[in-house]
Amino acid sequence: MxxxxxxxxxxxxxxxxxxxxxxxxxxxxxxxxxxxxxxxxxxxxxxxxxxxxxxxxxxxxxxxxxxxxxxxxxxxxxxxxxxxxxxxxxxxxxxxxxxxxxxxxxxxxxxxxxxFAPDLNDTEELIVEKQSDVVLSCETRANPAVTMVWRKDGEVLDLTTGGYTTTSDGITSKLSMRNVKREVHQGTYMCEITSSVFGIRSNTFKITVEDKTLQFPQGPIIAGVVVVASTIILAIISRFDKILKWCKRN
CATH class of the missing domain: 2.60.40.10 (Immunoglobulins)
Known part of the structure; x- marks a missing residue:
């Protein structure tokens, strides 16, 4: 005991x-x-x-x-x-x-x-040239996870036509367009996410496609200007005495 x-x-x-x-x-x-x-x-x-x-x-x-x-x-x-x-x-x-x-x-x-939900609610206007490449980006990082679709002019975007490609790393979703054409790619795009907690949010991109502008080759032009200027300066130096005598007479 x-x-x-x-x-x-x-x-x-x-x-x-x-x-x-x-x-x-x-x-x-x-x-x-x-x-x-x-x-x-x-x-x-x-x-x-x-x-x-x-x-x-x-x-x-x-x-x-x-x-x-x-x-x-x-x-x-x-x-x-x-x-x-x-x-x-x-x-x-x-x-x-x-x-x-x-x-x-x-x-x-x-x-x-x-x-938390992705930080979306912006509108961006883009002016792009024909035959250029365009990439649109939207944040998709969220908790809980969200679902996302790309839309064009209010309709779900058909990714099988128009040369569209999409990528996502869990943080950012990107929509790429190659060789842009006005009749195909001009319009209003929207990345739309749906959250079970925060509802629907989106970013809007308004794309205007313009004709490609003619760009002059700046490198050769600059080189030509330098050559002409150098030639003029050398010509003046080589004839400096004659120019000085002419100035004195006049």
Whole structure:
């Protein structure tokens, strides 16, 4: 019986020595994920359990991914708070970790799930020459992922005709046109994205195709001007005495 009592006392002592930190957040986390949107604000509060001795060794530290966050001295013991504002799309996937300075194994983390849409809502007017190449670009990076279509004059663009090609790297979508023709390529183009969270957004491009202008070969013209000017200067120098005598007589 005495042995059982001693074991119980040892277990109670062990439990009292267990240390932990927890993170409270606004908005509330789902597990360790905080769902938020760009331009919003989140607050994080790291709280220690009552068994932690408030010494310098047990002060709290915050990390944003692997970079330590600079804290005021008054914001390190018992509990420590962070305010992140405004949230940006670059914060998506960032992990905030709170830990004890004296024991990094005592820690807690949360990850930001930042929802954002592509930055679209512009209108651009382009004047291009016949037989030139044109590339239109639209941002498509978003969370959650979006669907995108290219339109011409309000209709979904038929990519099988007109020499159109599209590329996308998950961040930017591009529409390329080679050997532009007025009857084929002139018009109003739109990149239209659809988001389950933010709805429909788009960029508009108004393309006007003009006749190709005749361009003079600037290099040969400049070279010719230099040759003529040099010839005139040399001629003046070679006849300088005659010119001077003529000037004196007159």
């Amino acid at each position: 005495r042995l059982l009592v001693d074991v119980s006392v040892l277990l109670l002592c062990f439990v009292s020595l267990v240390r932990a930190v927890t993170i409270e957040s606004c908005p509330l986390a789902n597990g360790n994920i905080i769902l938020t949107k760009a331009e919003e604000t989140i607050t994080l509060t790291c709280v220690t359990d009552h068994g932690i001795d408030p010494s310098d060794q047990n002060e709290l530290q915050w990390y944003r991914n692997s970079a330590q966050v600079d804290l005021n001295e008054s914001n390190r013991l018992y509990q420590s708070s962070l305010c992140v504002q405004p949230i940006t799309k670059e914060d998506n996937g960032v992990i905030f970790t709170c830990q004890l300075k004296g024991d990094a194994s005592v820690n807690s983390s949360v990850e930001l799930d930042v929802q």
